Amino acid sequence: MAKIIVNATHKGGEGKTTNSIMLAEYAALILGLKVLVIDMDPQANFSGRYIPMEYDPANKGGKIPSLHPDYNPDEDLNWDGRSTIANIFFGEEVIPYPTSIPNLELLPSHSSKLQDAEAVTKNEVLEKVHVQLKRFLDLPDVKKAYDIIIIDTPPSKGPLTIAAIKASSHIVVPSQMEQFSIEGIYGMLQLWKQESYSRTKDNPINLVGILPNQVRDIKLHKHFLAGLSKMNGVGDYIMPHLIKKRAIYTEILVEEASPKSIFDLPEKNVARKEYESACSYIMEKVLNG
Amino acid sequence: MAKKKVFNIGNALSTGLEETITAAHNYSGNLRVDIIPITKIETDPENPRDLSITLDDLRNGISATDSDIVRKTKEKSSLETLAASIKDQGLINPIVVYKNGEKYRLIAGERRSLASIIAGCSDIQAKILDVKPTPLKISVLQWIENIERTDLTLWEKLMNLEKIISVFSKTKGLNPVEITITELSTLIGCSKPHAMNYKSVIFGDNSIKEMIKENKLKNLEKAALLTSIQSAEVRENAIDACVNGANLKKLKMISTLGTKKTQNKIVHTDNERRGRQAKSVNFGATKDIDVAKIIVNSVLKNESLSHLSKYFDDIKLDNFKSITDTFKLLIKKLEELHAK
Numbered sequence: 001m002a003k004i005i006v007n008a009t010h011k012g013g014e015g016k017t018t019n020s021i022m023l024a025e026y027a028a029l030i031l032g033l034k035v036l037v038i039d040m041d042p043q044a045n046f047s048g049r050y051i052p053m054e055y056d057p058a059n060k061g062g063k064i065p066s067l068h069p070d071y072n073p074d075e076d077l078n079w080d081g082r083s084t085i086a087n088i089f090f091g092e093e094v095i096p097y098p099t100s101i102p103n104l105e106l107l108p109s110h111s112s113k114l115q116d117a118e119a120v121t122k123n124e125v126l127e128k129v130h131v132q133l134k135r136f137l138d139l140p141d142v143k144k145a146y147d148i149i150i151i152d153t154p155p156s157k158g159p160l161t162i163a164a165i166k167a168s169s170h171i172v173v174p175s176q177m178e179q180f181s182i183e184g185i186y187g188m189l190q191l192w193k194q195e196s197y198s199r200t201k202d203n204p205i206n207l208v209g210i211l212p213n214q215v216r217d218i219k220l221h222k223h224f225l226a227g228l229s230k231m232n233g234v235g236d237y238i239m240p241h242l243i244k245k246r247a248i249y250t251e252i253l254v255e256e257a258s259p260k261s262i263f264d265l266p267e268k269n270v271a272r273k274e275y276e277s278a279c280s281y282i283m284e285k286v287l288n289g
Numbered sequence: 290m291a292k293k294k295v296f297n298i299g300n301a302l303s304t305g306l307e308e309t310i311t312a313a314h315n316y317s318g319n320l321r322v323d324i325i326p327i328t329k330i331e332t333d334p335e336n337p338r339d340l341s342i343t344l345d346d347l348r349n350g351i352s353a354t355d356s357d358i359v360r361k362t363k364e365k366s367s368l369e370t371l372a373a374s375i376k377d378q379g380l381i382n383p384i385v386v387y388k389n390g391e392k393y394r395l396i397a398g399e400r401r402s403l404a405s406i407i408a409g410c411s412d413i414q415a416k417i418l419d420v421k422p423t424p425l426k427i428s429v430l431q432w433i434e435n436i437e438r439t440d441l442t443l444w445e446k447l448m449n450l451e452k453i454i455s456v457f458s459k460t461k462g463l464n465p466v467e468i469t470i471t472e473l474s475t476l477i478g479c480s481k482p483h484a485m486n487y488k489s490v491i492f493g494d495n496s497i498k499e500m501i502k503e504n505k506l507k508n509l510e511k512a513a514l515l516t517s518i519q520s521a522e523v524r525e526n527a528i529d530a531c532v533n534g535a536n537l538k539k540l541k542m543i544s545t546l547g548t549k550k551t552q553n554k555i556v557h558t559d560n561e562r563r564g565r566q567a568k569s570v571n572f573g574a575t576k577d578i579d580v581a582k583i584i585v586n587s588v589l590k591n592e593s594l595s596h597l598s599k600y601f602d603d604i605k606l607d608n609f610k611s612i613t614d615t616f617k618l619l620i621k622k623l624e625e626l627h628a629k
Contacts (some may be wrong), residue, residue, distance in 0.1 A: 126326070189309040193309050198417075219296060231306060
């Protein structure tokens with residue numbers, strides 16, 4: 001049965017997407033697992049890493065995925081040739097995209113459709129959004145096809161993030177060691193707590209932990225990290241691996257970057273070693289409890 | 290030199306983080322709170338209902354041919370206030386259900402479910418139990434739910450509790466009255482003094498229960514105090530005071546004073562009186578000269594005292610003083626004798 005990891009925090013710029021990328025590539029390239037990545041963020045950055053995205057002609061500034069490689073206009077008369085995770089909110093079929101990494105597939109974002117899904121009225125949100133991703137990922141075909149499913153979420157506590165959390169078995173919260181970020185952790189822990197109340201004992205939602213991200217060698221970061229680690233109960237959830245602020249983590253996101261993945265760097269590279277040990281810690285917790 | 294900078298995560302945030310983690314650890318898996326579609330809720334057929342209007346009536350509209358249409362329409366309009374508040378504020382307390390196949394059976398929250406339908410909600414927040422609870426658990430859960438309702442009378446509380454006690458004692462094979470205070474307080478999650486008050490009222494005097502039923506007595510502490518008064522006369526007084534609005538302190542005073550009076554009446558039989566230990570016997574006094582004569586004469590004529598008769602030969606028992614002097618003399622002589 002596939003384990004489902006969500007990277008979530010409602011504050012932007014904490015490293016959700018970067019962390020989703022690292023985990024997905026670690027699982028696919030290093031562990032050789034069958035991986036599905038899902039982009040629930042209307043910004044569609046995560047999708048753009050793996051397939052070409054196009055600007056949506058109907059929604060200026062929004063993005064849609066390029067045509068699916070399996071699409072044949074002569075045969076697929078009832079299909080417009082694009083498939084996105086947003087389809088599940090509209091009762092439409094979903095076809096994952098292959099990527100340049102052989103055992104990694106993608107369900108891309110669709111900006112306007114995801115925004116529409118998020119805009120449903122309060123009375124309908126449960127049935128139309130909150131439970132839809134879970135229903136989709138619970139399908140036997142989906143569960144059997146992958147070892148690991150990784151979901152990237154928008155920087156909000158809205159319906160899309162809730163849907164992602166409801167569908168997940170594990171939560172990872174990347175966070176900078178700064179005031180607003182830690183307030184963001186608090187918000188995410190509320191969602192996690194709320195969701196954990198709604199789970200049965202055999203289907204828990206596990207908080208893998210808080211990953212200190214973009215840490216610099218400054219007093220503020222050190223003191224906040226030490227403060228969190230000392231707190232009752234909270235300390236157990238601060239991952240023992242931290243990610244420093246390094247140019248390489250953003251450089252590899254550039255389109256023509258080479259190498260493309262941090263895991264293509266030499267094994268002894270400091271940055272690779274740093275992220276690899278964090279990924280290994282997370283995957284160990286996810287795969288072996 | 291510049292002051293050394295120290296950065297602290299604020300107190301409120303730290304406490305919040307710690308509490309959230311603790312709360313998540315304590316409750317996950319035991320108490321599920323989730324949002325469920327109202328369409329999946331059904332009432333428990335084994336549970337007696339107060340309302341005649343049903344979930345289906347609200348989902349489909351009350352049928353014009355329904356024999357209960359008048360009552361049901363009235364009930365519907367009585368739910369409108371609650372519906373308006375749900376629409377406005379949302380539901381404050383989740384309802385309680387247990388999973389029954391695809392459906393959820395109501396344990397508590399029928400009015401809230403009905404009002405939510407009127408408010409136009411399609412789903413509702415619920416505490417969900419995964420299996421059908423025991424009858425005892427159901428009645429306890431209903432108790433916990435009801436206790437928060439402000440419109441619940443003391444009588445309704447007592448009736449609920451009586452049900453819980455009777456189910457509990459049945460499962461234990463006991464007589465209801467045998468339930469201990471500890472058991473009761475654990476069962477309903479209240480303090481022992483509170484449980485004791487409930488128990489003494491439930492198994493206490495019927496006239497006081499009658500007053501509670503008529504809603505003349507609304508306070509549990511007062512009811513328990515009145516029940517605890519043994520003397521019918523004192524209790525009568527206290528009940529009168531209570532009906533006239535006496536507070537608990539006043540009632541306690543009446544009860545203690547009344548009880549003191551009762552103690553005086555039984556002083557002769559009460560060997561274990563408090564206070565200074567008695568070191569002498571007081572034979573008492575009387576204003577009836579004949580009674581005094583009888584007592585002193587019968588003592589003097591007693592054969593076992595014949596050896597003292599010489600002291601009393603010329604005594605005339607015709608006035609208070611002479612009788613008293615005679616009795617005192619008798620005691621004095623006897624004391625002399627026994628001292629030897």
